[in-house]
Amino acid sequence: MKITDAAVFPYPYGDTSLRRLALEAKSLGFDSLIAMDTPTGSFDGMEIFSGIHVQDAPMRDVIARVNRAKDSGTVVSVAARDNGFNRAAISLRGVHILRGIQTADKNAFDHVTAKMAADNNVAIDLDLSLLIAARGVVRQRTIHRYRDILTFERRFEFPVTLSSYARSYLDLRAVREITGFCSFIGMDISGVEKALDAVGRIMASPVSSVRVVS
Amino acid sequence: MSPRPPTLRENRRYILVRVEPAGTTIDQKELYYTISDAVTSLWGDTVAGMITQAVVAAENGHVIIRCLRGTERELAIALSTVTACRDIRLALRIVAASGTIESLRERIRAEKPVTAPDSERVTGSTGAGSAEPGECDFAEKSFLIMYCNGQKVDVIEKGFKNAHRLFLTRSDLENS
Numbered sequence: 367m368k369i370t371d372a373a374v375f376p377y378p379y380g381d382t383s384l385r386r387l388a389l390e391a392k393s394l395g396f397d398s399l400i401a402m403d404t405p406t407g408s409f410d411g412m413e414i415f416s417g418i419h420v421q422d423a424p425m426r427d428v429i430a431r432v433n434r435a436k437d438s439g440t441v442v443s444v445a446a447r448d449n450g451f452n453r454a455a456i457s458l459r460g461v462h463i464l465r466g467i468q469t470a471d472k473n474a475f476d477h478v479t480a481k482m483a484a485d486n487n488v489a490i491d492l493d494l495s496l497l498i499a500a501r502g503v504v505r506q507r508t509i510h511r512y513r514d515i516l517t518f519e520r521r522f523e524f525p526v527t528l529s530s531y532a533r534s535y536l537d538l539r540a541v542r543e544i545t546g547f548c549s550f551i552g553m554d555i556s557g558v559e560k561a562l563d564a565v566g567r568i569m570a571s572p573v574s575s576v577r578v579v580s
Numbered sequence: 581m582s583p584r585p586p587t588l589r590e591n592r593r594y595i596l597v598r599v600e601p602a603g604t605t606i607d608q609k610e611l612y613y614t615i616s617d618a619v620t621s622l623w624g625d626t627v628a629g630m631i632t633q634a635v636v637a638a639e640n641g642h643v644i645i646r647c648l649r650g651t652e653r654e655l656a657i658a659l660s661t662v663t664a665c666r667d668i669r670l671a672l673r674i675v676a677a678s679g680t681i682e683s684l685r686e687r688i689r690a691e692k693p694v695t696a697p698d699s700e701r702v703t704g705s706t707g708a709g710s711a712e713p714g715e716c717d718f719a720e721k722s723f724l725i726m727y728c729n730g731q732k733v734d735v736i737e738k739g740f741k742n743a744h745r746l747f748l749t750r751s752d753l754e755n756s
Contacts, residue, residue, distance in 0.1 A: 378719075382747040389731055389749060409751075410731075499663050501621050535747050536600060536671040539660050543674075546657035 369541060370398045370565040372463065372491055373417065373443070373529035379403075380533025387535055388412040395541035400441050400529075400565065415565065419465065421445030425454055436460040441569065443491065446470040449479065456482045462568045463527055465491040468511040475515060483524035489568050490515055490524060492561070495531040497547045498539065512551040525564040591649035596675040596684040597659060598691075599641050601734055601745065602727045604670050608638045614665045615645065619658040631655050636681060642688045643672070644681055652677050718748060718756045 371391060376384035384401055388409040391399055398413035406416040418440055420431050428444060435442050436459070443463035444455040452474055455461055464483065467475050467490055475490070483490060492515070496508040519526050528548070532538045539547075541562065548558045599606055612635040619628045631651040637644040647655045659672045675691075678684050714725045716735060723735035723746065731749045 377746065381745060383749060383752045385749040385751050386732065386747045498661050505621075534669070536663070536669055538671075540673070543657065543660040546653065546660070 367559065367563045368397045368413070368566045369395060369559075369562045370400065370415075370527075371396050371530050371532070371538070372400050372441075372489075372527035372565055373402065373419070373465070373493075374399050374532045374538075375402050376404060382533070382535045384414065385409050387532065387538070388414060390535040390538055394538055398565070406439055415439075415441050415569070417441040417443060419443050419445065421466070425451065428455060429458065432458050432460040439569075441565065446474055449474050449476060452479050453482055456486055456488045459486075461486075461488055463489045463491050465529070466493065467491070467515060468493065468496065468508050475518070477518060477522070480518035480522040480524055484522040487525065487568055489527045489564050490519070491527045491529050492551075493529055493531055494539065494544060494547060495529075495537060497550065498530075498537075509550055516552055516557075525568050526561045527564045527568075528558070528561045591679075592646055593649045593652050593677055593679060594636065594681050594684055595645045595647065595652060595655060595659070595677045596687055597643045597645060598673045598675050599638075599643060600671045600673055601669075601747065602641055602729060603734070604641070604668060606638045606643065606665070608635050608643075610666050611635050611638065611643060614662055615659065618661045619655065622658045622661055623654055627651075627654060631658075640688055640691075642675070642691070644684050649679075716753050718746070718753060 374387050376382060376387050379402065384404055387401070388399060392410060392412050396412070398415060400415045400417040402417045402419055404414065404416055407414045416439065418431065418435055420428050420443070422445070423431070432442055441462050442460055443465045444461055446452050446464050446467045447470055452464060452470070456464060456479060492512055497505060500508060516526070528544060530538055545555055545558045553561070615633055615635065616628070619631055619633055631647050631654055633655055634646045635643060636646045645655065645659070656674050659674060662670070662672050664670060676684060676687050716723050716725055718735065722738045724738055725733060725735050726745065727734040731751070733748045733750055733753060735746050735748060737744055
């Protein structure tokens with residue numbers, strides 16, 4: 367099992383270099399990271415996946431960027447918007463993660479989108495920074511939204527990833543602490559382990575829906 | 581008021597927390613209010629009243645926090661939601677929990693000490709851009725080294741206008 371933080375933003379986006387983030391993440395119990403706009407690599411036993419995050423772009427541009435990154439080993443994530451956009455993004459081959467579902471409108475993620483995510487092996491990302499840093503209504507809404515998403519997850523079994531969105535190593539949290547936060551949204555330890563291990567599964571080559579027998 | 585006999589006292593536990601980044605000056609009272617806010621915001625007044633958290637000691641970049649026995653998990657989760665103390669960004673990393681303060685003090689003594697910048701020279705590209713120890717270059721800018729601990733190097737940009745702290749490693753400085 368590979369424990370992965372599904373989104374970190376090293377220098378120049380944040381104040382911590384990629385190597386330092388890797389070093390600190392390792393001490394907090396992680397095995398790998400998805401670092402945005404950095405090359406794939408390995409530091410001190412920590413595996414770094416290259417990631418791109420497509421947001422605020424029309425569908426045409428999203429398709430172009432996804433096609434450019436396809437089969438390059440880059441983890442492609444798309445920011446969620448309205449329901450139609452989310453369904454289109456999920457059905458695109460090469461998209462791995464749909465992010466920011468908590469900021470999208472209320473009906474942006476329904477049972478049909480959940481089924482599509484499960485069929486296409488696209489993960490839905492849960493942003494832990496909102497549970498950590500937000501206070502009051504924002505945190506309450508996030509908890510409610512995540513609980514709602516996890517209801518669909520239990521029914522349709524699409525992958526879920528957990529991200530710290532760390533721009534500094536101070537934003538990283540230990541795996542044990544993440545387990546504590548996830549208990550608010552109805553995720554037990556096995557659920558957290560599964561979510562932290564989801565990146566490996568979504569990056570694996572998709573299983574063909576048709577099997578040639580002979 | 582006479583002290584309660586031991587059997588009638590509340591059982592308490594103490595949590596040892598490391599304050600990051602290294603070298604952060606902590607005001608014990610301010611940290612108490614920050615933790616109190618975090619606990620109340622996360623768990624509400626009812627649970628906060630049960631946890632009865634208190635900052636017992638702050639020494640060598642570590643803090644000892646007291647809570648009621650059985651509420652360590654709640655306090656630990658609340659501690660990880662602390663992101664700043666009076667506009668100073670920090671993170672509280674839980675090191676250990678114990679029933680006595682003394683055993684936690686032993687843990688503090690056992691922790692590897694953080695070295696001051698002058699006592700340990702950072703090598704690499706520092707040679708090109710830094711005539712004095714405690715200076716380095718990164719991303720074509722000059723930085724002052726604030727703390728070194730093994731591979732970890734904390735730097736701050738030279739010049740009083742931009743006091744932004746960067747968290748790097750020795751390899752970053754060698755490869756830049």
